[in-house]
Every structure is written in structure tokens, then in C-alpha cells.
Amino acid sequence: MAAEFGVLGGVEARIDDRPVDLGHARQRSVLGVLLVEAGRPVLADQLIDRVWGDDVPQRAAGSLYSYLSRLRGAVAGAPGVGIKREAGGYLLTIDPQAVDLHRFRRLVTLARAAESDQAAADLYAQALGLWRGEPFAGLDTPWVASLRHTLVGERFAAELDRNDVLLRLGRHGELLPVLSAAVAEHPLDERLAEQSMLALYRCGRQADADEQYRRIRRCLADELGSDPGAGLRRLHERILVADPSLAAPVSDAPAPDVAPAAAAPVPAQLPADVRAFTGRTEELTALDRLLSPPDGDEPPLTVALVSGTAGVGKSALTLRWAHRVRDAFPDGQLYVNLRGYDAEQPVAAGDALAGFLTALGVRGADIPPEIDERAGRYRSALAGRRMLVVLDNASSVEQVRPLLPGTGSSLVLITSRDALPGMVAVHGAERLNLDLLPLPDAVRLLRRLIGARVDREPAAAADLAAACARLPLALRIAAELAADRTDVPLADLVAELADHQQRLDLLDAGGDPHAEVRAVFSWSYQNLPADAARAFRLLGLHPGVNVHVDAAAALTGMRPADARRLLGLLARTSLIHACGGGRYGMHDLLRAYAAELAAEHDPAPDRQAALTSVFDHYLAASGAAMTVLYGPGGGDPDRARNWIEAERPNLAAVCTYGAAHGWHRHAIALAETLFRYLDAGGPVAEAVTVTSSAAAAAEAVGDRDAQARALTNLGRLHRRQGRLDRAADTYRQALTLYAGLGNRAAEAGALRNLGSVHWRLGHYRQAADHYQQALTLYRELGDRAGQADALVRLGLVDERLGDEPRAAERLEPALTLFAELGDRFSEAYVLSLLARLRRRPDELDTSAARLDQSLTQVRQAGDRTGEAYVLTDLAAVHARRGRLTEAAGLLRRALVLHRRIGDRASEAEALNDLGQVLRAAGDAADARVEHGEALTLAGEIGDRYEQARAHDGIAAALETTGDPAAARPHRDQAARLFTDLAVPAAPALHLPVAAPGR
Incomplete structure (x- = not known):
């Protein structure tokens, strides 16, 4: 006899496929509560509250008893099902899988963990097929309403996951009608919009996919005042350029079990779990309580602080718990080691934010320059997402405060040697003070690490645990030493350690665990072979986050095979740890201890030579990789790019460390080597750090030429980020240096760059002065390409100021020069400018033909910057x-x-x-959105002319749609800006091509 119960629709029961009469609505509510809590007792007061809500009758307890009695009779025929009194409440004994809600949740869990997409699709179909309508249909209490809202959300989340699976299976055609209906019901859901756009694109409806994007963008702007997220924007961009990776897999062959192309990144940054983790049961339980949802609809941010002395196992505990609960954070896990107690290389909050934003899918070029802007972007990216954020090794509240999410959907774990009272007082952090391991747990850890010897010598094992101050880090190192000396009784090892501790100056009489753990370090170090001991000391000098075998070989002056052997030995003794891919890292205490040993045992010239050698290695390897990527030679570009990406944190560390500690030439050369890669799409924030280090290093050694080059590169980065005032200051410094050096060609280039910044700032007279000075220098140098470029820029100033005849007079000789030089791209550009001035159809046709040729050339060269400018020019034509x-x-x-x-x-x-093109085409609503985005962006970078154009465009769009009152402030603001800039107002369909600075 089979029984089935349901709440995913009306509350119902069926025995042997026959419906059971469950009585009136209130009685069905009682059963509904028990079905939700299947197998768990529910207090009588809870039942009354959930069934009656705020309308509790005087005899509610009696009525409840009556309802339960009738329900017992109704389900009496179902095997294994019963209602009994227990501990002040009532318990429904039932197999949870007989209830559709619990079966739905289990099937969804299985689907999300399925080994193949086809299996997942089948499981999702079963799960969603259980729904019969609105949960608890016909019932209405506050508890039911709240639970109904939650369950509808669970169903929607399952549907979204199901959609991803079907898209990966190539079933976009059958999914499209479902997606269309869902988009109509959830017009602001960006993930759903991504799925719909991808399905439309794969069905050959690229224009409809583009319209879908524009529709949700308008909705977000109107309803929430926000822009689409990074994932939605990225998919739209890929659809516009027909990215081949968006193509659908063959539907009859399961696609690889990977995230869909359009899905937002789900970071999984947790380091590996800790081997042989032991004890800390109470602490893990305390952390488990963090997962219990607090009261209220909008929970505050949950922050936990794990504090304790160095080596006590804070990171190990945190990582063990994080791995245990990571499924509770489906949107991902972020991790950063802040190195807060590293005197040389602590991680700044801004750098940590840049890393998090990259992991969250924000392109390097989109990462804001200032820490407050980065923090805001980070909080926006995490809003509403269920993520775990682990901030390891923090030294201060200031280091972690910018890294806190802004909403309660995420959970933050912080580890620190300090109590950080500000985190508790200001941010309500739950502090977990981690003490030394209890002696039984310390001995148990030794047993897991070295086996039965602990049971044979229990007293000696306890003494060894005590000698290690019951610190997990020290215990692991001591255990590795014991495991390597199996012929020595534990008692003898304890005596040896005790004697060593007595002789060690580092061990003070206060019983400081720091001193004791250093004593264990020293004991283990003293037992290393001489070559391994030297390698350990030198590794403590390395400024990066980890070290590859090849870099370790350069650092120690060994062959890579010998370096690999020693690194393996040091890893086996727990003095370093493997990071994967031939890389090794060090605990910060061990790093500091190794550096102290190096200062004590290795003469300064030897230490300097070791670092110089590894810095030479990084410089040579970077140069080789850049030659493969951008040079004329062969090689594997993917391998070169992967090497740079893997070593980027170390290369940046070398630049900053070298600039601060005397390796100035390395910092300068490495920054110059990397600049093209970083400028072409690498993290702009990192490029600024590296290039600033090079400028400081060059200034320190008095190399004015290198300093000017670094400042020129830095100005370019500032200009790319829209930091125009800072770019101008930087270019001025470079100009002064070049002028002092007598490098007239570079001086002309600096004048041109400075003029371009003034152009963007709306300082047209100053821009013209700089361009004219550059033109004079180029003429004196006989640089015809430079002359042509300066003439074009002067012509653009003339046009902007309303003097079109003079602009044409500048452009004609520039056109002749470019033609003589065979520069077809620039020739086409100037033709498009002249066509705009003269407005003759034949010139427009010629410009279009030349620009089409240019577009082919820049694409063949892989010049994305040039392609963007040609596309803009061609659009204007x-x-x-x-x-x-x-x-x-x-x-x-x-x-x-x-x-x-x-x-x-x-x-x-x-x-x-x-925006102007769309308005001319009759699409005023979309035009207003485009001008609105332009206004925001131009305001951020200080481009007043584009602000004026944006206000002008918004006003025109509003006037077109019949809202002159709303248009008036924009029209007035545009007029003020055009007047302040002393330029004519932009005429209708004024489509300026790429401005100076290309």
C-alpha cells in the first residue's frame, strides 16, 4: 500500500492512488506544517502560530488536538505514516520522499551534482514535474505566505539551472518558448535574460537577441536606476561580434559538463583542504551556527573572526569549514591571503579588491582606479549572491573593511592574530578565539601523522605535543621529522628537542608559543641537509606569493632537477607546501624565520646575488614570452600567455620590491617588458602599480630617460582609465624630462599626448598650443608622419571651435603626407573627416571604400584599438x-x-x-538610454563636451516623445556646457569620428 503527500499545489494525500479527505482548510494547514517538518517534532505553540497566525482563537489548543485526531484517522491506512505526541509537540513519522516538497529538493540536489548534463536534465524534469500549481493553494496565513514565497523562489532557481543544462545540451529550440514566457513574468531577471538571448542567438535570431538586451536595459534603468551586470553585457558584446564560442553543441551528443558560455563566473578560490585535520569539533559547530538564517526579511551581513596566535591553526580551521559548507554558497567562494604580518609585501585592500573583481568576471580595463570605487563595484557584484568570502591573515580592520560585502546574502570569514575589536564593535563580527589544541587532540594529530608509534609511546607522544606548545604548525613539522627518523624512539626525539630548546636563544622564559614554535622550526631546520637548508633560507627572501621550480633553480643557482628534488624534500618536512603546477608556498611564520636565517648565515653579497639571479630569470623569461606574443618569431602564444598569467603576481612583486630595495634596473626593465601585455588588456590596476614602481626606480637612480618613458606609459594608463587630470600631470612631468634631455622627438610626442588630454577636458586652445608646438618640432626633425598627425589634430580643434574652412586647410596637407607615406589607414581616416566637412556624396563613397580596406587591414593585424576607431569612422560615414x-x-x-x-x-x-543614430532612425527611447550611459561615463572622466552632447541628446529624445518639461533641464545644461567650452552646439546627427588620442 503506497502513500503520497503533496504541498506543491493544494495540500493533499493519496493512498493507493486514491485521494484522502483531509478536511477543511485549517485542518489541511495542520497537516501541511507537519509535512514540511516531516520527521521533526513541532511544538504545539509553533503549530498554532503557523496555522492561525495573528488570528488565534481562545480554544486553539483544543481545536488543534481535534484536528490532529481527525488527521490520524485519515492517514491511518498509510504504512509507516503516523502522528504522535512528543516532547510538548507533535511528530509526523513518514519517509520524507513520500512528500513532494522533500522529493523535489532531493531531485534538485541530485541534478546539481549529476555527472552529466543529460542526467541532470532528466532529474530536473522529474523535480519540476512534481509541481501542480501554487504551493499550499487555498491556504493563507503569514507563515504559509512566507513559505510559499520561498518555495516559488526555489522552483525558479531550479528552472534557471535546468535552462543552463538544456542550453549546454543544444536544446535551445525547445527551450525558447519556455524562456519567452518566463522573461515576460520576470522582466528584470538578468540571468534569465542571458539564457533567452543565448537561445535566440542560437536559433538564428541575432537581432531579437539584441532587442532582448535593450529591453531589459531599459527596464533596469526605469525600474531600478541601474545598468545590466557584467555577465549580461559580456554576452551582448559576444552576440554582436558573433563570437564562435557561442555556437550550440550538437543536441544528440551531451555537451561537456561545464558552465554555459553566458553564465556569470562562479569563483572557486579556496585553497586545498588541510591534510589530517584533527579536533576543533566545538569550533566547527560554532561556525556551523553561522549558517542558521537570522530573523527578519533582510538579514545583516554575517562576519566571523577567527583569532589566535600564529601557528595555532586559524587558516586550517577556516579552510576545513569552508570546504565542508561550500555547497551552501552556490554563487562561489572568494579567498585571499592578505599577508598582513609580512613586513615587506602585505596585500593592500585595493589589490585584493582587484583580484576579487577579476574573479567575478570584471575585465581588467573595467576595474575602477580608486579603492572606494572598487569597493562599490565589488559590493554591487556580490549583492544578492550567496557567496563565501575568506579573508585570511588580516592585520587590521582597515585592511578588511573595504572587502566586506554590502548585503547579508554573503558570509565573511576573517582570520587574524589580533582580536580586531573594531570588527566586533562596528561590524558585529562573531569572534571565535582559537586556543592551543587540547592535549588529547594534539596527540591525536601526531597519531594521524606518524601512526602507531604514538600508541607504543603514549607518554613520550604527550611530551612531544607539549614541547610543540600544542600548536598544529609545530606539531606537523615535528611529526615529519619523527617520520623521517623511524629508528629513533619518540622519547629520544623529545629529549633532543628539549635540549635544543634550552640552547636556543629564541626560546624565552615566558612560555611564549611563538618562541616555542620557532624552536621547533630550528630543530627541524638543523636536521636538513646543507643544500636543502640553504634552499630553505633563500626561499624566505623571495618577494612573490609562491615560487616555481624554475625560479627556485635560479634563486639557488641549481639545475631545475636539483631544485625540484630539494623542494620536494622541504615539502615533505612541512617547511613549504605544494601549490600545484610546480609551485610552492610558505607559511608566513616560516617565511619570516627563513629570512632571519638567511640574514644570519648567508653574507649580504650572497643574498643579493641570489635575488639578482631570480630577478634575471623573471626578466629573461618575460622577454621571451613577449617576443612570442608580439615579436616576429615563432613559439606557442598560448603557452607564453599562460606563463605570464601564472607569474603575473610574482612579476608585479618583483617590480615593487626591486624599486624599494635597490634592484632598480630590474624594476625598470621588467615594467617596460610587461607594459605592452598589460596595456593590451591586462589588469589596468596592476599595470599602474608596476609602471609607478618603474618610474620611482628610475628616479632613484637618476635615469631621467627611463623615468620619462615610465611616466609616458603611466599617463597612457591614466588616460585609459579616464583620470584625465592625473594623466595631464604625468605627461607634463615626462615633457619636462624629455625637454631637459634634449630628446626632441620624444618631446614632440609628449606635447601631442598632453594636447590630447586637454582636448578631452575641453581645453581646446591649450590643446591647439600643444599640437602646434609638436608640429613645429616634427617639421624641424623632418618627421612627416608626425607632421601629418599634428595637422589632423589641429584640424579637429578648428572643427570643434566652428572654423570648418580652416579645419579643411589643415587636413588637405595631412592627406597628402599620409598618401605619400603609404599609410592607407590614416589616409582613410582623413578622407572621412574631409567628407564630414564638405558633405559631398562622392567623397562619402570614397571614404567608405577606403575605410572598408582599413578595417580589413587592422583586423588582419589583430589591432583591436585600430578596429574600434575604424568602425566608429565607418559608422559616421x-x-x-x-x-x-x-x-x-x-x-x-x-x-x-x-x-x-x-x-x-x-x-x-x-x-x-x-544615441544620435537611433534617434534619427526613430527610436527615441533607446537613444535616451544610450545618451544616459554616455552622460554617466563622461561625467566620471570629466569629458565636458561629451557631457554636453549627452544632455543635448537626452533633451532631443524627450522632446521627440512629447515630454518638453523633462527635456528643459537637459537642454539648459547642454547650452551652458557648450557656452563654457566656447564651441558651437552639436548639430543634429553630428557624428564626430575618433578624437585625438588614438
Whole structure:
């Protein structure tokens, strides 16, 4: 006789497939509560509260007893099902899988853990097939309403996961109608919009996918005042450029079990769990309580602080718990070792934020420059996401405060040697003070590490645990030493350690665990072979986050095979730990101890030679990788790129350490070597750090030429980020240096760069002065390409100031020079400028043809920056020819590239261009959105001309849609800005091509 119960619809029961009469609504509510809590007792007061809510009758207890009695009779025929009184409450004994809610949850869990997408799809189909309608249909109490809301959310989450699976299986065609209906019901859900866009694209409906994006962008702007998230924007960009990776897999062959192309990144940054973790049961239980949802609809952020002395096992406990509960954080886990007690290389909060944002899918070019902006972007990225954030080895509240999410959907774990009272007082952190391991647990850890010897010598094992101060780090090192000397009784090892501790100056009489753990370090170190001991000492000098075998070989002056052997030995003794991929790291206490030993035993020239050798290695390897990527030679570009990505944190550390500690030439050369890679799409924040270090190093050694080059590169980075005032200051410093050196060609380039910044700032007269000075220098040098470039820039100033005849006079000789030089790309660009000034159809046709040729050339060269500019130029020409749809498509592709490159100024300009094209095509609503984005971006970077254009465009869009009152403030602001800039107001369909600075 089979029994089935359901709440995913009306509350119902069936025995042998026959419905059971459960009585009136209140009685069904009682059964519904018991079914939700199947197998768990429910207090009578809880039942009354959930069944009656705020409308509790005087005889509720009696009525409840009556309902339960009737329900017992109703389910009496079901095997294994019963209702009994227990501990002040009532218990429904039942197999949870006989209840549709619990079966649904189990099937969804199995689907999410399935080994194949096909298996997952089948499980999701079973789970969602259990739903019959609205949960608890016909019942209405506050508890039911709250639970119903939760269950509908669970179903929606399962549907979204199911959609991802079906998309991976190539079943986008059958999924599309379902997605269309869901989008109509959830118009603001970005993940659903991504799935719908991907399905539309794969069904050959690229235009509809683009429209879907624009629709949700309008909805987000109107309803929430926000922009689409990074994942949605990234998918839209890939759809516009027909990214081949978006193609659907073959539907009859299961796709690889990977995340869908459009899915937001799910970081999984936790380091490996700790081997032979022992004890800490109470502490793990205390951390488990953090997962219990607090009262209220909007829980505050949960922050836990694990504090305790160095080596006590804070990180081990945190990682063990994090791995245990990571399934409770489906949106991912973020981890950073802040190295708060490393005197040389602590991780700044801004750098940690840059790493987190990268892991969350934010492109390097989009990471804001200032720490407050990064923190805001980080909080936005985590809002509403269930994520675990582990901040290991923090030294101060200031180091971690910017890394705290802004909502209670995430949980933060912090480890620190300090109590950090500010985290408790200000942020309500739950502090867990980690004490030394209890002696039984310490002995148990030894047993897990060295086996039965502990049982044979229990007293000696206890003495060894006590000698190690019951610190897990010391216990592991001592255990490895004992495991390596199996012929020596534990009692003899304890005596040896005791004698060593007495002789060790580091051991003080106060019983400081720090001193005792250092004594264990020393004991283990003294038992190393001489070559391993030297390698250990030198590894403590390495400034990076980890070290590869090849770098270790350079550091120690060994062959890679010998370095690998010694690294393996040091890892077996727990003095270092393997990080994977041939890399090894060190606990910060061990790093500090190794560096102390190096200062004591290795003469300063030897230490300097070791670091110089490994810095030489990084410089040579970086140069080789860059040659493969950008040089004329062969090689494997993917391998070169992977090497740079893996070593990037170490290379940045070498630059900053070298600039601060006397390896100035290495810092300068390494920064210059890396600049092209970082500038071409690497993390801009890291590029700024590296390049600033090079500038400081060059200044320290008085190398004004290297300093000027570094400042020029730094100015370019600032300009890319939209930090125009800072870019101008940096370029001025470079200009002064070049002028003092007499490097007139570089001085001309610096004048041109400075003029371009003034152009963006709306300082047109100053821009013209710098361009004219550059032109004079180029003429004196006989540099025809430089002359042509300066003439074009002067022509653009003239046009902006309303003097179009003079602009044409500048552009004509520039066109001749480019033609003589065979620079077809620049020639096409100037032709497009002249066509815009003269507005002759034949010139527009010529410009379009030349620009098409240029587009082919820049694409063949892999020049994304050039491609973005040509697309913008070509869009302007097509708009003038009346081909508005084609112009809009070109501008959208240009925007994709501008965003990938990180050229925020050009992005603002292209957004305004697109807004004008859309408005001319009759789409005022979308035009307003584009101008709105341009206004925000131009305001952030200080580009007042693009702000004016944006206000002008918004006003025109509002006037078109019949809202002149809303348009008036924008129209007035545009007029003020154009007046302040002393330039004519932008005419309708004024589509300026790429501004100076390309």
C-alpha cells in the first residue's frame, strides 16, 4: 500500500492512488506544517502560530488536538505514516520522499551534482514535474505566505539551472518558448535574460537577441536606476561580434559538463583542504551556527573572526569549514591571503579588491582606479549572491573593511592574530578565539601523522605535543621529522628537542608559543641537509606569493632537477607546501624565520646575488614570452600567455620590491617588458602599480630617460582609465624630462599626448598650443608622419571651435603626407573627416571604400584599438549616407571593442554617436538610454563636451516623445556646457569620428 503527500499545489494525500479527505482548510494547514517538518517534532505553540497566525482563537489548543485526531484517522491506512505526541509537540513519522516538497529538493540536489548534463536534465524534469500549481493553494496565513514565497523562489532557481543544462545540451529550440514566457513574468531577471538571448542567438535570431538586451536595459534603468551586470553585457558584446564560442553543441551528443558560455563566473578560490585535520569539533559547530538564517526579511551581513596566535591553526580551521559548507554558497567562494604580518609585501585592500573583481568576471580595463570605487563595484557584484568570502591573515580592520560585502546574502570569514575589536564593535563580527589544541587532540594529530608509534609511546607522544606548545604548525613539522627518523624512539626525539630548546636563544622564559614554535622550526631546520637548508633560507627572501621550480633553480643557482628534488624534500618536512603546477608556498611564520636565517648565515653579497639571479630569470623569461606574443618569431602564444598569467603576481612583486630595495634596473626593465601585455588588456590596476614602481626606480637612480618613458606609459594608463587630470600631470612631468634631455622627438610626442588630454577636458586652445608646438618640432626633425598627425589634430580643434574652412586647410596637407607615406589607414581616416566637412556624396563613397580596406587591414593585424576607431569612422560615414541601421550596428561593435580595451573616453563618444543614430532612425527611447550611459561615463572622466552632447541628446529624445518639461533641464545644461567650452552646439546627427588620442 503506497502513500503520497503533496504541498506543491493544494495540500493533499493519496493512498493507493486514491485521494484522502483531509478536511477543511485549517485542518489541511495542520497537516501541511507537519509535512514540511516531516520527521521533526513541532511544538504545539509553533503549530498554532503557523496555522492561525495573528488570528488565534481562545480554544486553539483544543481545536488543534481535534484536528490532529481527525488527521490520524485519515492517514491511518498509510504504512509507516503516523502522528504522535512528543516532547510538548507533535511528530509526523513518514519517509520524507513520500512528500513532494522533500522529493523535489532531493531531485534538485541530485541534478546539481549529476555527472552529466543529460542526467541532470532528466532529474530536473522529474523535480519540476512534481509541481501542480501554487504551493499550499487555498491556504493563507503569514507563515504559509512566507513559505510559499520561498518555495516559488526555489522552483525558479531550479528552472534557471535546468535552462543552463538544456542550453549546454543544444536544446535551445525547445527551450525558447519556455524562456519567452518566463522573461515576460520576470522582466528584470538578468540571468534569465542571458539564457533567452543565448537561445535566440542560437536559433538564428541575432537581432531579437539584441532587442532582448535593450529591453531589459531599459527596464533596469526605469525600474531600478541601474545598468545590466557584467555577465549580461559580456554576452551582448559576444552576440554582436558573433563570437564562435557561442555556437550550440550538437543536441544528440551531451555537451561537456561545464558552465554555459553566458553564465556569470562562479569563483572557486579556496585553497586545498588541510591534510589530517584533527579536533576543533566545538569550533566547527560554532561556525556551523553561522549558517542558521537570522530573523527578519533582510538579514545583516554575517562576519566571523577567527583569532589566535600564529601557528595555532586559524587558516586550517577556516579552510576545513569552508570546504565542508561550500555547497551552501552556490554563487562561489572568494579567498585571499592578505599577508598582513609580512613586513615587506602585505596585500593592500585595493589589490585584493582587484583580484576579487577579476574573479567575478570584471575585465581588467573595467576595474575602477580608486579603492572606494572598487569597493562599490565589488559590493554591487556580490549583492544578492550567496557567496563565501575568506579573508585570511588580516592585520587590521582597515585592511578588511573595504572587502566586506554590502548585503547579508554573503558570509565573511576573517582570520587574524589580533582580536580586531573594531570588527566586533562596528561590524558585529562573531569572534571565535582559537586556543592551543587540547592535549588529547594534539596527540591525536601526531597519531594521524606518524601512526602507531604514538600508541607504543603514549607518554613520550604527550611530551612531544607539549614541547610543540600544542600548536598544529609545530606539531606537523615535528611529526615529519619523527617520520623521517623511524629508528629513533619518540622519547629520544623529545629529549633532543628539549635540549635544543634550552640552547636556543629564541626560546624565552615566558612560555611564549611563538618562541616555542620557532624552536621547533630550528630543530627541524638543523636536521636538513646543507643544500636543502640553504634552499630553505633563500626561499624566505623571495618577494612573490609562491615560487616555481624554475625560479627556485635560479634563486639557488641549481639545475631545475636539483631544485625540484630539494623542494620536494622541504615539502615533505612541512617547511613549504605544494601549490600545484610546480609551485610552492610558505607559511608566513616560516617565511619570516627563513629570512632571519638567511640574514644570519648567508653574507649580504650572497643574498643579493641570489635575488639578482631570480630577478634575471623573471626578466629573461618575460622577454621571451613577449617576443612570442608580439615579436616576429615563432613559439606557442598560448603557452607564453599562460606563463605570464601564472607569474603575473610574482612579476608585479618583483617590480615593487626591486624599486624599494635597490634592484632598480630590474624594476625598470621588467615594467617596460610587461607594459605592452598589460596595456593590451591586462589588469589596468596592476599595470599602474608596476609602471609607478618603474618610474620611482628610475628616479632613484637618476635615469631621467627611463623615468620619462615610465611616466609616458603611466599617463597612457591614466588616460585609459579616464583620470584625465592625473594623466595631464604625468605627461607634463615626462615633457619636462624629455625637454631637459634634449630628446626632441620624444618631446614632440609628449606635447601631442598632453594636447590630447586637454582636448578631452575641453581645453581646446591649450590643446591647439600643444599640437602646434609638436608640429613645429616634427617639421624641424623632418618627421612627416608626425607632421601629418599634428595637422589632423589641429584640424579637429578648428572643427570643434566652428572654423570648418580652416579645419579643411589643415587636413588637405595631412592627406597628402599620409598618401605619400603609404599609410592607407590614416589616409582613410582623413578622407572621412574631409567628407564630414564638405558633405559631398562622392567623397562619402570614397571614404567608405577606403575605410572598408582599413578595417580589413587592422583586423588582419589583430589591432583591436585600430578596429574600434575604424568602425566608429565607418559608422559616421554610413550615417551621413542615410544607412542608419548599418551605422548603429557598426557603433555597437565599436563599443564592444572600446569596453574590452578600456578606452572609456572613446566609449562615451560612441555611446553618444549611437544615441544620435537611433534617434534619427526613430527610436527615441533607446537613444535616451544610450545618451544616459554616455552622460554617466563622461561625467566620471570629466569629458565636458561629451557631457554636453549627452544632455543635448537626452533633451532631443524627450522632446521627440512629447515630454518638453523633462527635456528643459537637459537642454539648459547642454547650452551652458557648450557656452563654457566656447564651441558651437552639436548639430543634429553630428557624428564626430575618433578624437585625438588614438
